[in-house]
Amino acid sequence: MLARQRQAVILEEARRTGAVRVSELVVRLGVSDMTIRRDLDVLAGRGLVEKVYGGATANLGESTDEPGFEAKSERQQAQKEAIATLAAGLVRPGTAIGISAGTTTWRFARALDGVPGLTIVTNSIQVADVLRQPERTVVLTGGVRTPSDALVGGVAVASLKRLHLDQVFLGVHGMAEDAGFTTPNLEESETNRALVEAGRKLVVLADHTKWGIVGISTMADLEEADVVVSDDGLPAAARETLTEHVGELRIAEVNEAEES
Numbered sequence: 001m002l003a004r005q006r007q008a009v010i011l012e013e014a015r016r017t018g019a020v021r022v023s024e025l026v027v028r029l030g031v032s033d034m035t036i037r038r039d040l041d042v043l044a045g046r047g048l049v050e051k052v053y054g055g056a057t058a059n060l061g062e063s064t065d066e067p068g069f070e071a072k073s074e075r076q077q078a079q080k081e082a083i084a085t086l087a088a089g090l091v092r093p094g095t096a097i098g099i100s101a102g103t104t105t106w107r108f109a110r111a112l113d114g115v116p117g118l119t120i121v122t123n124s125i126q127v128a129d130v131l132r133q134p135e136r137t138v139v140l141t142g143g144v145r146t147p148s149d150a151l152v153g154g155v156a157v158a159s160l161k162r163l164h165l166d167q168v169f170l171g172v173h174g175m176a177e178d179a180g181f182t183t184p185n186l187e188e189s190e191t192n193r194a195l196v197e198a199g200r201k202l203v204v205l206a207d208h209t210k211w212g213i214v215g216i217s218t219m220a221d222l223e224e225a226d227v228v229v230s231d232d233g234l235p236a237a238a239r240e241t242l243t244e245h246v247g248e249l250r251i252a253e254v255n256e257a258e259e260s
Contacts, residue, residue, distance in 0.1 A: 001029065004233045004254065007039045008208055012235040014049050014058040015212040021055040046076075048209060079207040079231040082252035084108040087169060087205055087229045091115050095166040098195045099127050101150030101188070102171025104205045106130065121163060121198075123151040123191055143191065152187040160194040168199030170220070172206050174213025177241050180222050181206075182215035189217035201226045204246075208233035222246055 001009075006029055014020045025036045040056045043049045049056040083104055088111035091097060099105050101124035109127045112118065119137040122128050126149050128140040141159045143151030170192060172181040181204055183189045196202055196219065204225045211234060222245035229250045230242075242249045 003039065003042075006031070006035075007043055008233040008235050010036075010039055010056075011043055011048055011058075011209070012212070012237065014043075014056060019052070019055060019057045020049075023054070025055075046209070076207045076209060076231075078254050079233060079252070080104045080107045082231055082254045083205050083207060083229050084111040086250060086252040087203060088112055088115065090203060090227065090229075091118070091167065093117050095119070096121070096164075098122065098160075098163075098165045098168040098199055099124065100168070100170045100192050100195055101127065101146075101148055102205075104207065105169055105171040108169055108205055121160070121165060121195075123156050123160075123195065125149050125151065141191075144187065146185050146188055148185075148188075150185070150188050150191070152185065152191040156191045157194045160191070160198050163198045165199040167201045167203055168195055169203050169205060170196060172204060172210055172219065173215040175204070175206055175210050175222070175228075175242075176212055176214050177222065177245070179214045180218045181220045181225070182213070182218050184215040184217075186217050189215075189219050192219040196220050196224065203227045203229065205229050207231050208235070208238070211235065211238040 010020060010025060022033060022036050026033055040051055044051045048059055050059045084107035087108050093115055094117040096119040099109055099120060099122045106126045109130050120131055121139045123141040123143060128138050131138050141151050141156040143156030144153045146152055173183045175181050202225050208231050226247040227250060228242055228246045231252045231254050
């Protein structure tokens with residue numbers, strides 16, 4: 001089992017039970033005490049667990065916690081890059097697409113260089129900035145800026161209500177079976193909901209660490225997603241749940257050597 005797969009199992013167990021013990025993980029995963037401790041160090045470094053004596057506790061954060069764009073851009077870089085590349089293959093030339101704010105969608109926008117003739121609607125200053133090319137039409141909604149560089153609120157919602165898009169690519173703070181796709185920002189949830197409703201097809205981009213995280217507000221139910229693109233660190237139970245509820249689950253393979 002690769003390190004990232006072990007860490008995904010550990011994280012899933014921590015989120016399911018609230019805490020994990022090193023001794024139990026050694027038996028379950030068949031590796032040494034030091035290997036488990038190194039895995040916990042990696043997860044703690046990413047802010048996903050908090051190390052305690054003999055193990056670790058899940059660090060789910062508050063439902064309104066919202067890290068800034070720069071902080072989020074440092075997380076799961078290889079996974080987000082793999083997701084962005086796979087998702088870019090879903091975009092047809094000459095179509096109109098919507099892209100929400102977020103660091104995964106920002107990487108996705110950068111992966112669209114080879115797709116000509118696009119019309120792109122976004123509420124992200126960061127996404128709009130990387131998409132500027134003469135042959136493209138980029139529509140940036142107005143609105144109030146959030147810590148994650150999203151433009152939200154009444155102005156953004158009003159600008160989206162009369163649009164009709166072929167596909168919408170949505171980044172999420174968290175995803176869970178009951179809560180669906182969530183965000184910690186109430187106004188961003190309203191804006192993203194309007195973006196989702198403007199699209200004929202919804203594609204959700206979410207790395208494996210988003211599973212089990214629940215923000216304060218639901219942007220869309222799992223059943224509303226036509227496609228979810230995640231990475232190969234996504235636990236088996238999460239894959240099974242998503243396969244049952246979404247139209248299609250696509251898994252991006254991550255090169256171990258490229259992981260940060």
